[in-house]
Amino acid sequence: MRVLLSTYGTRGDVEPLVALAVRLRALGAAVRMCAPPDEEFAERLAAAGVQPVPVGLPVRELMRGKTLPSATELARYRNELVETQFDAFPAALDGCDVVVAAGLGQVAARSVAEAADVSYVYASYAAVHLPSPHHAPPPRPGWPEPEAADNPTLWESDARQVDAQFGEALNTRRAGLGLPPVSNVRDHILTDRPWLAADPVLGPWQETPGLDVVQTGAWTLADERPLPPDVAEFLDAGSPPVYVGFGSMSPAEGVGGMAVEAIRAQGRRVLVSRGWADLDLLDDGDDCFAVGEVSHQNLFRKVAAVVHHGGAGTTLTAARAGAPQVVIPLQLSDNPYWARRVAALGLGASLDAPATTVGSLGIALTTALSPETRARAKSLGSRLRTDGAEVAARRLLERRR
Structure with missing residues (x-):
């Protein structure tokens, strides 16, 4: 089995997929991973035996200031990332049986997988990123904070903001792939059966109509390096x-x-x-x-x-x-x-x-x-699980059977 993993972000976004990759390789799968081109990520993936596919700008460049980039700059970065993903993903996905995308920034992954008839899984590292009346959407840098008080209305506003940022670019690219347009970009990315890579004690999912969430546990590796x-x-x-x-x-x-x-x-x-x-x-x-x-x-x-x-x-x-x-x-x-x-x-x-x-x-x-x-x-x-990456890896392998 060949698996493509994809994320864009800081170390906290990359490390869980590295853990999943290690577990997949131990079970006999071949793994490549789309990640930011920062040198430390390339070295981390190489050490784990994972083929790196650099996508987007180095993240350290975006995070080096005392403050985040302006709203205008963030909008430009996001649009450029979508274009870069659509350009890079077809080759990265070649020969793969499934793609696992983590993070809202993975706008292109599902469409490229759909065009290639490859299975697609979306994964979140925290329940708060998945729409639910039990919590409000997380803050999204560069986007205005909505004024509504109730969570369902806040999530509706969140969906409109995602559409405003990504809708035109996504549907233009989907048309080029011969795919129909989508009307809700966020829910298209998430699917109605997302995976939640978070510990069920520390960050549990509360049942929500319309979402069949698979909570695998957090994706981590043991790190027994001695202290300096x-x-x-x-x-x-x-x-x-x-x-x-x-x-x-x-x-x-x-x-x-x-x-x-x-x-x-x-x-x-x-x-x-x-x-x-x-x-x-x-x-x-x-x-x-x-x-x-x-x-x-x-x-x-x-x-x-x-x-x-x-x-x-x-x-x-x-x-x-x-x-x-x-x-x-x-x-x-x-x-x-x-x-x-x-x-x-x-x-x-x-x-x-x-x-x-x-x-x-x-x-x-x-x-x-x-x-x-x-x-x-x-x-x-003492109650937290350590097998989340193993659970997720085995579920991925079972999808092919």
Whole structure:
């Protein structure tokens, strides 16, 4: 069996598909993957034995600023990505039996698969990306926030915005492939049977009419890389520190520094992850240490708490490690959703990023560092599944039988 995987985004978008690819290859499938052309992604795929197909602009270029690109720039990037996908996907899909697309940006995948008579699966990493009366749509950068109060109306508005962005380009390309037009681009991409690659305890799906969601569990791999010697030395030199990191994102102005100040006020040491923003939060104090690329699975088992932006991967890794969390979500994608889930499950606290202060961070840290929160975090961590990628890989293989 040959499988094409496709996504476009940061590491949090790419890593789940890498996990799925590894499981598929172990079951005998051949895998290639459309991903951003960033060097680190190409190296990651090569190490996993997956043929990379670079599509779109390097993501680091889009994320390197302190703020996101303007609405006009984002609209241009999105339109260019659709054109690039339609140009690249036919060759990438050649000889494949199924394509798995993850992320709304995968506008072309279903149409190219349809034209080639290839099976298509859409996957989401968080329930909030799938339409349901139980939650509102996630924030979409560059698009105006609708003013409606009820969730169904908000989802209707979301569909109209997706149509306005992608409808003309999609249907023009579909006509060129001899395919009929679609009237609802978002639901066309999602299908009525999407897969949800999220842990059913941490991020459950609530039944919704019209969507037959297959929740496989999160797609992850074990990462038992030993910690670098200098990191291990810092950890051994005192009490467990509090980790601060924002992954591929840049935190709101001043938030990183406020986090360090608030952690120190609690009498805790600080471990800062530089991330894509290359955070520089260090001073001359020996209670603060910076780390680069490390195994978060190993590291989070050794920290007192994790302060982060609410990415799906970071939230899951901290939860599995039994580490309490303080989430300062960007108003972007699923970050606010995971912040709400952390608070609802009693795993820590969440804050409103623009309104965050040293004082509010101190209150959140007091909650996260309490014995009660740590006990809940450890208890929930033992209930989370680790077989999501295996479940998904086997389901894909069964589709061909």
